[in-house]
Structure formats: C-alpha cells, structure tokens
Amino acid sequence: MNVFAADDRGNVLRYIDLYSETGSYEPLVYIHGLGCASSSDYPPVVNSGSYSGCRSQLVDLMGSGFSDKPQDGHYTSDAQADVLSKLIVQQGFSAVNIFGHSAGAFIALKLAQRVSIEVNKLILCEPGLTDYGIAMLSETASMSAEQFVDEGFSDLLAQLKAQGTNEAWLGPFSVASPYAIYQWARSALDDNAEDWLSDLANLNRIKGVILSDSATGDDIARFERAGCAVELVANAEHMIAYDNPGGLAQAISNILRSRSGKRSVRSRT
Template identity: 35%
Template sequence: MKSLFIESCQSFLRYHDIPGDKVPIVFIHGIGCASSSDYPAVAAQLVSQGHRCILVDLLGAGFSDHPAGFSYSVEAHAQVLAELVDAIHLSGFVIFGHSAGGAVATVFASLCVDKVEKLILAEPNLDPGGGFFSCSIAEQSLSEYLRQGHQQKIQDSAASGNDIWAGTMQVAHPIAVHRLACSLVAGSVPTWRTLLFQLSKPRLVLFGEYSLPDPDTERLPQSGVDVSIIPQAGHSMMWDNPVAVAQTIERFMMPG
C-alpha cells in the first residue's frame, strides 16, 4: 500500500497502485466501503490483462486517515483525488466509481477532464436525495449517529448477511460516513447527472441484474451514456460477480 500526504488537511490518503503497462484505472468506492476491500478481485482480472489499477481508500475510509476538519463531501473527496493523480503524474486514465463513489468519480472526472479517457460508473448516485443507506444515515443527527446509529448499521448489516459492508463500516470513521451521506442527500448544483451528461468522454454505467428494473437503463442511453448489465449481481456487483465486472470494463476500454 502507498500513501500521499494531503497538505490541505494534514492527513494521509492511502491506496494500492498495482503496476501494468496498459491504461490505468482509478477505482473509487461507495459510502462506508473501501477500495482495498471492494476491488481486489476485479483488479486481479484487469492486471492479468496488463492494466495498472489504483485502488483508493477515500479519507475517512479503509486505511486512509480521518481528519477532523475535512468536510467529507462528494466535492471534497473529488478534489483530493485530483491532488493524487497530480502527485503521481497520472494521465490518460479511466475512472471507475461505485454508488456514492459514482458521484465522486463524476466530479473527479470534471476536475481532470484533460487527463481522463473514459468514465465508468456502477449504480451511481446522480441526483439529490441520496440512496437507501445514505438517506437512513443522513436522517439522523450527527450526535445520534455517533451515539448509536453507526454501530446499529454495522449490527444490522451483519445480521442481514451483508458482512462485507459490516466489516468496512467497522473501520470507516462515523463522522466521515455521516458527512458523506448528508452530501449525497443534499446533492449539488449542477447535479452530478448534469456533469455526467456534459462530460465529453466515453461513459458507461453498470447495473446489476438483480437491481432491475431501473429507469436509467433507458434514460441514460438517450443522453449518450452507454449502459451494461452485470449478470448474477446486485448493487454490490464487484462482490457478486467480479469477473463479469472486469470483463465489461475491459471491453469498454478497448479502442474503437
């Protein structure tokens, strides 16, 4: 694992940088998750095809630090990622973002538009209002969430069989999770959907078969965004079917 000291918040961002000669891919995880946990099986497939894979744990998640003064908003995370690619002199790369990480990835792409080749999102947050988990977190006050809400989420996830998310939530900083949830619910102006549509790069959005139906499978192509369905997978497709996710990424990255 590697680390980058972020001067603006005096904290370390940590990430895996797995070498490869082909186009690099930067992976961004969702709320309460960690790229170091979510993407190794996907990255293993892509590295075997020669791609460099960069698996970033956002501040407040996984192995990265959790600075007290950081806002943990979608936009703040995107700015830190922009600092990372500048620091490691990365250009001509692809971004992959899942769920809340899809919103972060979209803003990140808009900040680095001259360096990004393609953008891939997996069931992303594109509109204000958040998703099921972010709404249930943001509806609690910060003090309430710190007192019992975060631990309750972990217990509920483990009880329902979502033990992977329960594990990454145990190491995620509760303040970081709550602030990101509030950012997702609040949305942005322009919306992340608008930013996605404005991006003049090839764009692909993935949906798990078990998440269907979803109106965006029809709406997104009308705005020039490609859509693919990952079989035998739900929202957490990189856990459910990492081989199919990697194969879909590889196909989308092929020239022509």
C-alpha cells in the first residue's frame, strides 16, 4: 500500500494506487462510506471487466481500514476532506476525479469545493443517508463519546451481526476506530441536514450520480435538477459495490467517459 503522512505526529493514511502505469495519469480518488474501507469495498469494482482501467486510488480514510486510528484524531467530514486535499496536492496532479459513496459523498463534495487543483468529474454513489442510516447514526450520536467507545461500539457491532445481512460491511466496520465512527456519525447527520444538494447544484463540474435501480422517480429527479447525469445499477441496494461490482464499474466508466453534464438514466446489470 502507499502511505501519506496525514499530520506532523507520524499518523499515516494508506491507499492503493492502481493502473498508475497503464491508465490515465488523471486519477479517480475513491472515498468510502461510514464504517467501510476502500481497500475492501472497491477491488472487485476496479478489477471488473467493465471498468475503464483509469488510474484509481482506493483511499482508506483516517480511522478506517488500514489507515492509522489515533484516539485524539479528527474525523469529521471537513477534517477528512482537508487530509485528502493535501494528499492530492502532494502528488502533483494537475487534475483529479473524485468518487464518494453514501456519507462519503459529503466528503467528496467538500473535497471538490476546496482542493486547489482542477476537479474534472465528481461521481457520487447512493449519496446521503438512508432512513436506516439516520436511525443508526442518531442512536450513536445520542451517546457521549465515552459511552460509545466504552459500550456503544461493541453493542452496535453485535446488532449488525445479529441482523445477518451486513457480513461484508461488518468486516471493515469492526476494525474502524470507535472514535472515528462517533465523530463521523455526528458530522454526517449535520451534513445530511444541511442543503447539500444546493452545494452540489452550484458546483460547476461534470457530475454523475449512481443509484440502485430501485430509486424512485423523485430520487432521480432531484439529482437531475442538480445537473447530474444519473446511472442506475440493477440487482443492488445501498451497498452497490458489494451487490453488483460489475454494474458499478460500468456506471463509473460511463460517467468518466462523459464530456458534459448531459443527463442520462441507464440501468446496469
């Protein structure tokens, strides 16, 4: 894995850099959702035969996956966007593409707004919080940080295990920092409550949104009004990377090949 010094205290962010020799120099930076890790979520996507083979950086955010997890770290969406901005600038890219899933879409949007180099395309996958996510994160945020670290985190893991439908997600969730989960939960709830769709609409970039094909017409329309091309992926729910990695790979590739923000709705099997 590649490493990046996230601060001046020796804490390290880790990421996988794929297709750096054969693909486009302009990378697509992957930002995972809460409790996830790009190193576990996206290898099946970028290895799919449907994938464009563009340079792809699978980032484990601080507090997640293989990246460091200092107890006194800063894990809000703003703090994570700042670290990613430094990572991108340090690599000397002239332009970048950004992908963000679920609550990671808030980080992706903030990164697109503040990074000092050109953002060619912003791709959001199932952006924002579902009703399930809001309920789970609200329960987390109702505790103090100490309560969540001491008891709430282990209780949440047991709850997810008992549900029996979260095995893929449970892996990266179980190794995430409880401090990071707690701070990000509170931050994501705040982000979701704000008018982030207006920020998305005002971003003058090529924008694409990827949704499950169970998305309603209203879901699709609100992203089209924000100037986004919409791609639908069949046989998938919120965790599209787990449910249909090939369909997600095709949807990402379609948006990357787009030369404008022309709206389109397609279903990917």
